[in-house]
Amino acid sequence: MGLSRRNFLHRVGATGGYGAAYTAMMALGLLPTAAASQVPVMAADLGAGKSVVILGGGIAGLVNAYELERAGFKVTLLEARDRLGGRNWTLRNGSKIEMVGEADQTVSFSEGVYMNAGPARLPSHHEGVLGYCRKLKVELEVEVNSSRSAYFWPQGSDAKPIRMRQGVNDTRGHIAELLAKAVSKGALDQELSLADKEKLLPFLKTYGDLDGQMAFKGTERSGFVQLPGADAQYGTHGAPLPLSELLSNEQLRSTLFEDQIYMQATMFQPVGGMDQIVAGFERAIRSPLIKNAEVLEIRDTRGGVAVAYRDRVSGARQVVSADFAIVTIPLNVLAKIDTNFAPDIKAAVASVPGDYSNKIGFEAPRFWEKEQIYGGISFVGGETNLVWYPSNGLHTERGMLLACYGSGPRAKAFAEKSLTDQIAVAKGVVAGLHPGHETELEKPVVVNWSKIPFNLGPWPAYGGRGGQEGRNEDPAYVLLNKEPKGRVYFSGAHLSQMPGWQEGAVLSAHRTIGMIANRVGQSVAVTPQKQTTAAAAA
Template sequence: MREPTQAQVRRELDEGLPGFTPPRSVVVVGAGLAGLATAYELSRRGCEVTVLEAADRPGGRAYTLRQPFADGMHVEAGAMTITPHCHYVHHYARELGVEMDVADLVDSQFAYFMRGGFFGPDRDSIAGCDLPLTEEERHLDVPGMIKRYVTSLADELQPDIAAAEWHCTPRLAPYDEQSVYEVLRARGASPAAIDLMEPLFLEMRGGDLKSASALAWLRHEASPHSLSHADHRWSKIRGGTDRLPYAFAERLRDRIHYRKPVVRISQSDDDVEVTFLAHGRLQTIRAEHVVVTVPFSAIRHIDLGEARLRADKIDVMRRLKYSSIVRIYLQVRRQFWAGSAVSYSTDLPVRWLRDATPHGPGPRKILECLLTGWRARAVAAMTAEERVDFAIDQVETVLPGTREHFELGTSVVWDQQPHIEGSYILPEVGHERLMPVIRRPEGRVHFAGEHAGFEPNGGSMTFALESAARTVVELGQPV
């Protein structure tokens, strides 16, 4: 079977999959966006689809937290921002009647809080901070540094780096052997300049710039999804990101089976067998195909010994890295700080602090702390109460009055979210070689999900949905 190309998948989905003949029966493992979109496309074309989901809700990492907050406020634990180029999110939002609002980050007041003080990304503020920058960097603002070290390199690598369809050409390949840090240092960036630019490489947060693939990062920075392109066309889902998975779930109704963790998958020449837990009992169903959307961070809970996977697939399942992210939310009685829609990058363990309810009706507010990497893993080891207390202490140094105005708090530790166990893939040096192996179907066992995309960067709803469309196109081909 030949893998459909990225362009072919998009064309076929946009045209309504003309000439598509669905398989008779398919089991989909996981009701995150990839699983839901796969099941939606197959079931409306007459395929007998069964979705087995370990959790008690649809959406996986498209997860809106509505409890324990007062006044109907909500926050996003996972996916939040959608760019105008998130083709598949817009496609399904239109089709399912899900509405959008302008993204929070568009109007946010971004500043750094480092060495105990605030400063902006402009040249004068940076000059006043006595950071160990090079002589040339002292004359630049942060966007200027990004232009000098990042955009200029992406420009040199055009048209390959921003091609509509992702191919790792010989010109690009060497960048997959180098880390982001190595490339930035080789272009003359000082460590202090890298610290200032890093918050704006959002997708790398949680990753270590010293092990992250420079190629994946450059692809992102050269794309319209790069933070430097944020404008009023960037959006979020009105009422919460979970409106999108719930809209799919409404269409799929009882084809989704919640609290049914899959524990074993096997295949023969003629079919697959999928075994799952149902109220403490093991049950097995047969189908022509199975689509596995489980993140590789949690796939070890499924016995794949008889699934006929090739050795390199099993190897990649073990090797793929996921970033660690913790989000801690503090509900406060009222806004006690000056300015609106604050968004601070800090040198504290709480790397990012922002107003998570910038357009809320007030007077209450929710402050969100984002921790990544080893800092996230450190607070993951605390109890839930300790974590909130730790965050209050940290935020108090940035926004005095936090403890006084605090009402309640909660947190989401992505490494500990059952059946997910990570936030999104970290494309490390050498990632390009893993990608075709991750996506490749193994006979009747297919793979969709954020990690199985065409693009080297994950962490995006649209890439998860694209992987679903790719799998559906695959399923229309003979085995």
């Protein structure tokens, strides 16, 4: 009798573990080539008799719980807050904001107005998190990440705000003219062949909207001073801004914002707030998701893992035991928990502080839409960095205007100001961009992530260097990503190359799941059936 592909894969998995089965599926063409970054394919009974306790209910914890539950593991998740999601946090009317050293804030937004205190956009190439949106039936809409009607303006300067369309297109026109002059004068003859020059000059004319003499005299791309209208009302553009004025504006670099790979269209957001992703996981996971469970101790032993936690409501202390633990708690928070980790692991965890990031939102009538700004960002630099306009609820009466989203060293100093002063600075920036409308800003909300309990920062600062993405080769990062010697696995966006993005949490969780699946799959193959499951994974 012939061997079916299904039976063949089961046998491969039994003898070689998850990794061998995965490789076989790839070889047989049963997985797409991009599947290396997707969730491991596991049998529904792979985790039968095995238990996992997951510490932290952010996106990484939820992905781990969702997938391991479906592979037959007994899963328990502990979350210190009264909500799931971690940094995925949407503020609505009635939401409470607790910050270390500050009075609590209670949100009083109108119905339908919300603020994504953490992540607020989903790049189209983040297939991991978008895949869960599809699975969990989380409805998405386009997030307008860039508007040519928005502004760039050096905060606090005497300069007038410049429309993004003028900054982009006037700069492009001047550069195209300069390059065309260099080509025509033979300055690039060593770099360009005659054929190249003959092709480049027409391109530069189109690229910069140059005139017949290859000069830049302005362009409709930068906007009209007279709009086209009925009969003989022709549209006319104004004179370009001088190149020296553009170059002296420190926010000119913001015109390249949407060219960054993480910011390129198309961007998405869940309808109704980013926490709809969290709600989707919560609907789908059947295992215990225990909230208000503050982890106090973690003990990694040869026979299993024991986690002691305190119920923050009743004060009762309880213990959860399991075969494995997955720790997604931010490292600077984990460093304060009593553990028996190896000295090198403890040192690595303790070496990673949190970074700084602040958001300030206001409810307001949608005055920005009268300036043709529908979504997108005005860049101002300084302490507040930007003003971000809402993409949802267009043409409704009121919306949430984000008047500050700054990170890094400036954010640290800004968070040291009183909340009243932070709000005043943010209002002042709006006054500079939209004079007179600062008086319409109401119901302010301040989120200093360095003060948020159980986060104490938006993302890690390995080696004192923060950032939402980059090439991380820090020794602590490398060590904590290794296959553990014991039964505790570390997982989370902070252990990915995208620590500021939910995609990093998803991909780190997938890697953790793969390691556990491989370990369990191999142990099942070499362990006699009479041996206990706890010993089987030793």
